[in-house]
Amino acid sequence: METSRDDFVIAIRSAFLKKETKQRFSLLGLVFFSIIFLILGGLNFKVINYVKIAIKEIVYRSSYIVSGPEKFIKNSHLIIQEHLNLYEENQLNKSKLETLQSKELLNEFVILENKRLKLIVDDYIVKSNETIAKILSDKQSPFLKSIVINRGSKHKINLGMAVMDGEYLIGKIVEVNYGTSRVLLLSDLNSKIPVIIEPSGTLSILSGTGKEEGVIQYSKKENLTKGLSIVYTSGSSGLFKSGIPVGKINGDSLTTKKTVKFFSDFSQLEFVTIVKFKKADNQ
Amino acid sequence: MSILQNRNFLIKITSLLPLILLYISVLNTFDFNYLGLKYFSFNFSYILIFYYNLKREKSLGYTAIFIAGLFNDVIVGTPMGISSLIYLLLCGSAVYLRNITLRPNLMKDWIFFLVTILILNSLSFTILTLIFDFEINYIDKLVNAICTFLFYFIFSYLFNLVEVFLLGSSDAR
Numbered sequence: 001m002e003t004s005r006d007d008f009v010i011a012i013r014s015a016f017l018k019k020e021t022k023q024r025f026s027l028l029g030l031v032f033f034s035i036i037f038l039i040l041g042g043l044n045f046k047v048i049n050y051v052k053i054a055i056k057e058i059v060y061r062s063s064y065i066v067s068g069p070e071k072f073i074k075n076s077h078l079i080i081q082e083h084l085n086l087y088e089e090n091q092l093n094k095s096k097l098e099t100l101q102s103k104e105l106l107n108e109f110v111i112l113e114n115k116r117l118k119l120i121v122d123d124y125i126v127k128s129n130e131t132i133a134k135i136l137s138d139k140q141s142p143f144l145k146s147i148v149i150n151r152g153s154k155h156k157i158n159l160g161m162a163v164m165d166g167e168y169l170i171g172k173i174v175e176v177n178y179g180t181s182r183v184l185l186l187s188d189l190n191s192k193i194p195v196i197i198e199p200s201g202t203l204s205i206l207s208g209t210g211k212e213e214g215v216i217q218y219s220k221k222e223n224l225t226k227g228l229s230i231v232y233t234s235g236s237s238g239l240f241k242s243g244i245p246v247g248k249i250n251g252d253s254l255t256t257k258k259t260v261k262f263f264s265d266f267s268q269l270e271f272v273t274i275v276k277f278k279k280a281d282n283q
Numbered sequence: 284m285s286i287l288q289n290r291n292f293l294i295k296i297t298s299l300l301p302l303i304l305l306y307i308s309v310l311n312t313f314d315f316n317y318l319g320l321k322y323f324s325f326n327f328s329y330i331l332i333f334y335y336n337l338k339r340e341k342s343l344g345y346t347a348i349f350i351a352g353l354f355n356d357v358i359v360g361t362p363m364g365i366s367s368l369i370y371l372l373l374c375g376s377a378v379y380l381r382n383i384t385l386r387p388n389l390m391k392d393w394i395f396f397l398v399t400i401l402i403l404n405s406l407s408f409t410i411l412t413l414i415f416d417f418e419i420n421y422i423d424k425l426v427n428a429i430c431t432f433l434f435y436f437i438f439s440y441l442f443n444l445v446e447v448f449l450l451g452s453s454d455a456r
Contacts, residue, residue: 007383015378027378030349031371037353038364042415052363059310059357066310137358144360175360182360189418210420 053177060148060180064136078268128241131155131274136180138269145188145208147171149272152179157274162240164273165264169193169233169244173274181274185266186214186246194236195246197229206231206246206260212267214247216258231260241277297449301335301342309355324423325430326400328355330438332370333396336377338442348374362415369403389439397432404428 016028025033040048082089133149151157153176161173163183171191175182184191191208197216205217216231229249235242247262308327328351335342352367359366376399380392404424411417 011379011382014382015375025346027345027371027375030345031368031375034349034352034364034367034371038362038368038410041363048363055353055363056357059354062354063310063358066307070311146360189420210418210423 056175056177057179060136060177063148067137128278129276131157133181133272133274135269135272138267145185145191145210145266146174147183147185147266147269147272149181149183149274150179151274152177152181154178157181158276160239162244162275162277164244164275165269166273167245168263169240169246170262170264170266170269170272172239183272186262187212187266192217193240193246194234195231196234196242197231197249200229203234203236209259212262213250214260214262216249216260239277293449297446298342300445301331301339302344302347305331305343305347305351306354309351309358323430324427325434326427327434327438328370329373329400329403329431330435332373333377333399333435334439334442336374337381337392338439339446340378340381343374345371345374361411361417365407365410369407372403372406373399389436392439393432393436396435400428400431 016026016031037048041052131151133151135147136150137148149163157173157176159173159176162169163171163173169186171183171185171188172193173181174184186193186206186208187210188208189210191214193206194203195206195216196203206214207217209215214231231246231248233240233242233244233246245263247260250259250261305328308331332343332348348370349367352365352370353363355366355370356363376395380395384391404427408419408421408424411419
């Protein structure tokens with residue numbers, strides 16, 4: 001018994017303390033170093049933060065280059081799939097276009113009327129600054145749904161800015177480096193945004209699931225989201241303006257979990273718009 | 284002469300192959316989401332680090348593994364240092380197994396690898412959720428660990444095959 005314990009200690013000591021011929025550091029030394037790095041990073045130690053920013057800048061650029069072949073394969077696969085579905089998609093688009101054309105006229109009228117009414121009730125109109133960014137890396141592992149974009153603090157990007165794909169909200173800025181930033185997508189488990197579900201007008205919180213959809217949380221009115229309910233930002237947090245389309249409630253899962261299918265396909269993003277909303281003076 | 288030069292080149296490439304593969308695997312964003320395989324994910328870096336520390340002790344330096352861990356944290360978005368810690372502990376367990384093994388056996392290595400990745404995944408899960416307030420779906424983490432475990436068997440054969448093909452030597456410690 002005593003001998004086997006000795007063997008265990010010798011084997012462990014040899015594994016963690018012994019340096020191989022070309023090794024500069026022992027395993028134990030590096031383990032301690034990574035723990036110290038982790039603790040100091042967690043405590044926002046200034047020197048570690050500078051090191052982190054430098055490493056991030058290098059890694060994001062390198063990752064963009066290294067991911068080139070994989071992106072090529074991915075894009076080729078998507079192009080082939082699109083070609084195969086071309087006929088069905090065309091038929092669907094034709095029918096959608098007819099409906100949309102009729103809705104557009106009505107929409108224009110409603111926007112103008114809304115602006116006029118806002119001025120009457122002395123509400124503010126939101127103005128926005130937009131920056132277009134290219135996606136450097138779209139790491140969407142099951143544990144983290146985020147993208148890295150080629151705009152950073154030198155392009156006046158700030159934490160919390162809204163990130164949109166066309167007219168649809170896709171996430172917000174959670175990390176800003178000098179020339180790059182990280183966007184936390186709405187589908188990430190850690191993403192939570194205040195939303196309003198129309199036409200019922202229910203206020204709620206949209207949380208990510210780590211999958212491709214979101215889930216409505218803290219909504220007491222169970223039957224209010226029946227049918228094709230659309231989820232918009234409510235503007236409660238002050239970061240996003242109200243009324244940005246996010247997704248629609250999946251009709252099948254009304255009775256159990258209210259999942260939200262996002263309008264934007266996060267796996268096919270190439271360029272995004274970073275938007276900062278601010279109040280405009282009423283005229 | 285040229286045969287000898289070719290041979291030297293092959294030896295150099297083979298010795299650098301694990302390092303190149305490790306950095307490619309941490310720097311690229313490869314996943315199978317676009318193929319519709321939602322729950323399919325495995326950690327290639329774990330397999331690579333464990334295999335090469337167990338079988339070819341000099342092919343991956345600890346410092347290189349530490350830096351690869353930092354790179355992985357940047358790409359994945361986890362607090363910097365956590366992947367390095369996990370990778371180095373994985374190295375430690377592989378070296379420990381190498382020290383206590385007299386007769387190498389793939390099945391035993393495979394089982395030891397499973398126990399190691401389960402412990403290390405639990406450790407990273409605990410640190411991320413309890414200390415850094417990350418929300419992680421443990422089912423996904425478990426599926427990832429199981430797939431990594433299953434793929435170890437295939438990749439250990441592949442790595443061995445590549446070395447035999449390039450160098451003409453069989454698996455010997």
